[in-house]
Amino acid sequence: xxxxxxxxxxxxxxxxxxxxxxxxxxxxxxxxxxxxxxxxxxxxxxxxxxxxxxxxxxxxxxxxxxxxxxxxxxxxxxxxxxxxxxxxxxxxxxxxxxxxxxxxxxxxxxxxxxxxxxxxxxxxxxxxxxxxxxxxxxxxxxxxxxxxxxxxxxxxxxxxxxxxxxxxxxxxxxxxxxxxxxxxxxxxxxxxxxxxxxxxxxxxxxxxxxxxxxxxxxxxxxxxxxxxxxxxxxxxxxxxxxxxxxxxxxxxxxxxxxxxxxxxxxxxxxxxxxxxxxxxxxxxxxxxxxxxxxxxxxxxxxxxxx
Numbered sequence: 001x002x003x004x005x006x007x008x009x010x011x012x013x014x015x016x017x018x019x020x021x022x023x024x025x026x027x028x029x030x031x032x033x034x035x036x037x038x039x040x041x042x043x044x045x046x047x048x049x050x051x052x053x054x055x056x057x058x059x060x061x062x063x064x065x066x067x068x069x070x071x072x073x074x075x076x077x078x079x080x081x082x083x084x085x086x087x088x089x090x091x092x093x094x095x096x097x098x099x100x101x102x103x104x105x106x107x108x109x110x111x112x113x114x115x116x117x118x119x120x121x122x123x124x125x126x127x128x129x130x131x132x133x134x135x136x137x138x139x140x141x142x143x144x145x146x147x148x149x150x151x152x153x154x155x156x157x158x159x160x161x162x163x164x165x166x167x168x169x170x171x172x173x174x175x176x177x178x179x180x181x182x183x184x185x186x187x188x189x190x191x192x193x194x195x196x197x198x199x200x201x202x203x204x205x206x207x208x209x210x211x212x213x214x215x216x217x218x219x220x221x222x223x224x225x226x227x228x229x230x231x232x233x234x235x236x237x238x239x240x241x242x243x244x245x246x247x248x249x250x251x252x253x254x255x256x257x258x259x260x261x262x263x264x265x266x267x268x269x270x271x272x273x274x275x276x277x278x279x280x281x282x283x284x285x286x287x288x289x290x291x292x293x294x295x296x297x298x299x300x301x302x303x304x305x306x
Contacts, residue, residue: 018043018070023077033231074234077129079109114142126181133175150179155192161223164214170201184236188229
């Protein structure tokens with residue numbers, strides 16, 4: 001059975017939804033942690049190393065069909081950054097052909113990731129994307145249109161265990177930037193800028209000083225610690241989504257069959273007045289804008305669920 005046949009066969013089975021999936025997730029460590037240690041339902045890791053090539057139209061069609069069928073609450077993405085990274089800029093002059101080759105890979109994947117992120121937001125679900133600090137990915141139109149909806153954070157990977165894979169095992173700084181559609185997804189990546197109390201190895205095959213160098217290929221894999229932190233953020237995000245649904249369900253108006261129930265009449269009256277008061281005071285509530293938005297007049301500490 002070919003991969004395409006396997007996709008078609010799989011798509012015939014209806015699913016009741018998944019909690020999290022990855023795109024460009026390498027070994028899929030984060031979703032493994034979520035499944036193994038948090039008992040969440042995780043999905044396919046859309047990654048070249050597991051046989052899925054998102055530069056191919058058939059695989060892209062399967063990606064969107066999979067998302068539509070399974071409705072993942074959170075999608076984690078780390079698109080190829082070689083064509084966007086700051087240290088890739090010199091190649092534009094020095095080795096232009098190699099730079100163009102990297103752009104032919106990076107640009108389509110960046111745009112695809114932006115489309116997936118927008119689909120998540122439009123469906124009331126969430127995403128997190130990771131890139132090296134200063135990546136040009138966020139300048140693509142698909143991402144600039146989402147900038148006002150994103151919560152950003154920058155952290156230095158030396159603070160979460162990134163280091164050389166051989167002697168002398170020096171830490172590697174490699175600042176990373178994450179953007180997410182929900183603040184909980186980046187909650188455990190805060191306050192992780194380098195303390196400056198250790199030296200750093202250089203990334204690449206050359207250095208203008210005596211620092212040891214780490215292989216670029218080895219620095220593309222996340223250490224275990226940021227995977228754990230992102231997984232914890234996913235759990236918080238999903239709990240927040242679940243609490244919102246439960247609270248909304250608890251405030252539904254009583255069924256017509258129960259309109260003669262005195263208790264239900266009191267509850268309905270109280271809820272109606274409460275909802276009217278909130279809508280009158282807070283236009284953002286009336287517009288069903290998410291509770292973390294600064295346009296809510298009662299501030300981020302409000303317990304109102306939008």
